[in-house]
Every structure is written in C-alpha cells, then in structure tokens.
Amino acid sequence: MFYNSVNGSLFKGIVLNGYNNLIRDMAEINNLNVFPVPDGDTGTNMKKTLENGINNLTFNDGVEEQIGEVSDILAKGMLLGARGNSGVILSQYFKGIAKHLVNKNVATVNDMVEAFIEGYKTAYNAVVTPTEGTILTVAREGIELVKNQVTDKTSFNELLDLMYKRMEQSLEETPEKLFVLKEAGVVDSGGAGLISIFKGMICYLNGEKIDYKEDKSSNTVTFNPSLFNADSELHYGYCTEFILQLLNKKCNPSEVKIDDFIGYLSTIGDSIVAIKDNDIIKIHVHTKTPSKAIEFAQKYGEFITFKMENMAIQNNEVNAKKNINKVKVHKKTAYVAVANGDGVQETFKELNCDTVLNGGQTMNTSCEEFIEAFKELDADNIIVLPNNKNIVMAANQAKEMYKDANVYVIPTRSIAEGYYSLSMMIDPNAEIEDQIASMSDGIEDFITAEVTYSIRDTILNGLEIKKGNYIGIVNHSLVSTNEDVLQCLKDMIDAVPDFDEKSIVTIFAGQSADGNDAVELKKYIESKNKYIDIGIINGQQDVYDFILGIC
Numbered sequence: 001m002f003y004n005s006v007n008g009s010l011f012k013g014i015v016l017n018g019y020n021n022l023i024r025d026m027a028e029i030n031n032l033n034v035f036p037v038p039d040g041d042t043g044t045n046m047k048k049t050l051e052n053g054i055n056n057l058t059f060n061d062g063v064e065e066q067i068g069e070v071s072d073i074l075a076k077g078m079l080l081g082a083r084g085n086s087g088v089i090l091s092q093y094f095k096g097i098a099k100h101l102v103n104k105n106v107a108t109v110n111d112m113v114e115a116f117i118e119g120y121k122t123a124y125n126a127v128v129t130p131t132e133g134t135i136l137t138v139a140r141e142g143i144e145l146v147k148n149q150v151t152d153k154t155s156f157n158e159l160l161d162l163m164y165k166r167m168e169q170s171l172e173e174t175p176e177k178l179f180v181l182k183e184a185g186v187v188d189s190g191g192a193g194l195i196s197i198f199k200g201m202i203c204y205l206n207g208e209k210i211d212y213k214e215d216k217s218s219n220t221v222t223f224n225p226s227l228f229n230a231d232s233e234l235h236y237g238y239c240t241e242f243i244l245q246l247l248n249k250k251c252n253p254s255e256v257k258i259d260d261f262i263g264y265l266s267t268i269g270d271s272i273v274a275i276k277d278n279d280i281i282k283i284h285v286h287t288k289t290p291s292k293a294i295e296f297a298q299k300y301g302e303f304i305t306f307k308m309e310n311m312a313i314q315n316n317e318v319n320a321k322k323n324i325n326k327v328k329v330h331k332k333t334a335y336v337a338v339a340n341g342d343g344v345q346e347t348f349k350e351l352n353c354d355t356v357l358n359g360g361q362t363m364n365t366s367c368e369e370f371i372e373a374f375k376e377l378d379a380d381n382i383i384v385l386p387n388n389k390n391i392v393m394a395a396n397q398a399k400e401m402y403k404d405a406n407v408y409v410i411p412t413r414s415i416a417e418g419y420y421s422l423s424m425m426i427d428p429n430a431e432i433e434d435q436i437a438s439m440s441d442g443i444e445d446f447i448t449a450e451v452t453y454s455i456r457d458t459i460l461n462g463l464e465i466k467k468g469n470y471i472g473i474v475n476h477s478l479v480s481t482n483e484d485v486l487q488c489l490k491d492m493i494d495a496v497p498d499f500d501e502k503s504i505v506t507i508f509a510g511q512s513a514d515g516n517d518a519v520e521l522k523k524y525i526e527s528k529n530k531y532i533d534i535g536i537i538n539g540q541q542d543v544y545d546f547i548l549g550i551c
Helices: 008-030 042-054 067-081 084-101 109-126 135-144 156-177 179-184 189-205 258-268 290-297 312-322 342-350 367-375 392-401 415-423 432-440 485-495 515-528
Strands: 005-007 106-108 238-246 269-277 280-287 301-310 331-339 355-358 379-385 406-409 447-453 458-460 463-465 470-474 477-482 504-509 533-537 546-550
Touching (some): 008 042, 008 189, 042 067, 042 189, 067 084, 067 392, 084 109, 084 135, 084 189, 106 109, 156 189, 179 458, 280 290, 290 301, 342 415, 342 504, 355 367, 379 415, 379 432, 392 406, 415 432, 447 485, 470 485, 504 515, 515 533
Parallel strands (some): 331 355, 331 379, 504 533
Antiparallel strands (some): 005 106, 238 280, 238 301, 447 470, 458 463
16 A cells, blocks of 8 residues: 555554564664674664653554654653663654654655654754764665655655665665774664664555564563662672582582582672582572572583572562651752662762662663653752763753753763762862862873673774684773783783873772782783772673773
C-alpha cells in the first residue's frame, strides 16, 4: 500500500517497527564500536532512548490520531530517556521532526521532507563540535541529497526508500570521512542504528510488521526495586552458596583439602562454611566479590548448584521503614556525579558529593535519571560531574529541562577527572561562580590513562591489536597493546608528555586488578619522577583494570 500522507497512527506504527528492527540489530551495532574495548553500547543506548519515547505512546487500533501530537509525545519521552551521545543525538533528531509537525493533523510527503531536514539540523545544533562521518552525516545526507527528487506525486513509501538508499551509501562512506573508522575497519555505529530504524519503518509500509522481543527471562525483576537501585551501596556483599563437583580432569579429588578453600575464601569474605564430602564441596561465604570465589572453585571442578543473594536488600527493607519521614536538608549547592565501582562511589561521597549515580561505560546515565536525582535534592544550585564523554550530552540535556534549581555541568570525561574536580571543591557555601571556577581549573590539562582488554583483533593508531590483549589509552587515544598489563601501564606512563614535571598520580584499581601490578606500577612511576605524589584507590570499577589521573 502506498501512502500519500502520514497521520499519527501511521507514524506510531512505523516508529514501533523501526524500534523492533533496532532491537534485532542491536548486538551487531554494538560490535561496531571503534575502540576494541568491552563497552560497545551504541545500539543499546539508541534502543533505550527510543524505547522511552514509545513507552509514552498508547496504541489503539483503528483510532486515527494527529501526527503533531504523537510526534511531540514521542520526542519528549525520548529526550528524558536519552543516554549516550548516540541516544541524545537520536532524541534531538526526533525533537526536530516533532518541531516541524507541531499542530498538524496529517503530514504531506513534503511536510515529512521538511520534518527530516529540521530533525538533522536540530541534532547538529545539539552537538558542540559536530563531527562528519557519524550519525549526523547519515541523517543529513539521507534527506539533503534526495529532497530534490521529491515531487507532488512522490509517495511516503518512495521518500523513505530514497532516504534509506542514500543513508546506506552515506554509512559506507563514513570511514572516508573519519579516519578512526577507516583504521578500525568499521562504519559508524550511530549511523548504522539510524539506518536500522529506517529499515524497520519501510518494512511497516510494505506490510511487514516486525515483532521482535528481547529475551528478558534472565533479568526479570522479582523484588521491590526501591530496596536496591542505581543509588544503593553494597555494604554487606552477597550471600554465596554452591555445591561443587570436583573433576578428575582438573584435580585429584582425594588430594583436595578443604582448608585450601577456607584459606582463600577468608581473603575475600567471611561467614564461611566449607564442607568436603568425598568428591563434593559445599560452600557458604559472604563476599562482595563472588566472581573471585567462582574463579577459584572452577580450578577444581564445576557447579552442581549455585545461589547468590544481595544481603543489602533485607537490610534496606528495614531502613526504608526508618526513612519514611526523612526530611531533606536545604543546601546552597549540591553535587551529583556518575561513577562505577563501589570504591569509586564511596570515595566521591567522602569528597562531599551528595548523589553518586551508578553508571559509566556500558551503562550510560539517561537524562531522566539525572532529573530524578535533581528532584531528590533541595538545593539552589546543582553541579553535575558526568565523568564520561558519552554522558556529558545527557547531563546537559537534563540541565536544560530541569527548572527547579540552577544546574551547572562540568564536562568531566572520566572518573579520574571527576575525582580531581571534587578535590578542588571549595566551601559549598561559596558563590557558585567561584565554585565552578575552582572545580574546573586545570581540567583542560588533566590526563586520564586507562587499561582494559581488547574484544577483537584490529589495527588502531598504527598498533596491531590481538583479541584478549591489554590496551592502554591516554586521553582517549590508544598508545599501547600488550599481553602483559604491567607493560601496558608502563607504556602509558612513557606516553605522557613531560611526565617528569607532573606532581600527582591517582591510581584507581578495578575489580580485575592485581594488587602486585599496582605496587609495581607505583615503583615504575617513582623511577620516572621521584618527586611525584602517588595515591592508590581500590575503585572496584569494571571494564577498566586501572584508571590513572595525572596532573
């Protein structure tokens, strides 16, 4: 069926189909991440952003609705749910579309041409320094290079077909516009996500409804989420219990000593009960790092049963009753930061950060999560530290939408930068201009160095990277790859300009970090600069084994 106009019902249908197609392609889009680090989440961010808009719509079969109203509801929901740069740009794209369609009952094909133009222009305006070879280019070229082919006889189906074909071509050309894509051998992930949405839209117009459902059986919430959520802290760890079958291929079951299990588990937890019955081991332990218990046990065998429970939930249930009548304390200035890792979050709170949202790589904080955090504070001014370059845009979008306090975003790009900024905090009762100036001073010269592992073979910055090897990144530029994490750390230090003139290094050790590596790194730093102050924080962050802040 060919459509010569678009009403609200049709618009909802094509967007929902586009969303379902995006879910289907999400894993592939995530894998287009330029850096080979285990944090590819472009597809996930775009999916969650669009999902928040769709969740605000109602679907009534047979009811014709106004496209202006539908597009406005969708855009507002997406703005609140936007996360990651790709998600924020997508939300701005649909905001521009809605802006042009406002007050329209039905849109002509020419109306939709102008709406798509307004969409990409709004997205461009939302980015401080727009980069070609990204989703922005795909959105712009998708309409600008076909708009002159549209006539009064062109159907909406034909318009989307023209746009889709041009978008595909634009996506294939992104590596020629952005060298980092060419070197990594990938196309832009955000552009791929936008094309996936448009493909789903076209399928709907052609009568092909995509009903793709995510498998959520493994993460179904069966408890009250208020008892443990993004702002909670893991004080008590996990009650971990398992029965282990000792395997002849891994050990001699008769020679395995239960005291070896008790000795190791004592280093990572308490409340230990350990029993050996022939070739069966039964374990109970309270620990904040159950993964270490799992890794140790699997040296000897495999699990017959396994149970792990968050002990904070029961405790929080009691505390929740105590806090029902808790009164907010008014502050002149409050502080909100995003951080991952129990140690990092605790450190930020010790530096007088009022709210620490759990987020970062692989888990970008949404605009709505920021706004909800703002609502929980009673302050005249709120200073936000996003601590991730992919979260800055969502923080700024929340700033523009929140009206009950003055919100200021310091665009920190890492937890190391956020830590530095909080360390520079002066009296919270000082004038807000002085506070911002103090917390921002020196950030432009601050250096962040990070070590993680590669999830694929690739070539980047002239370095041949093997899957599973460690990679070292200094200020978002790849400088080292090696099988040895310590060598990778040393290479990063060597890559820092004028390191012998630096005065402070703060080391955040992650969940997978080896304490011996931290000690050896400290010795190496001291050999390079004997006057430098070195601090080591057990950050317990994921993704990155080590994060270094250097100034």
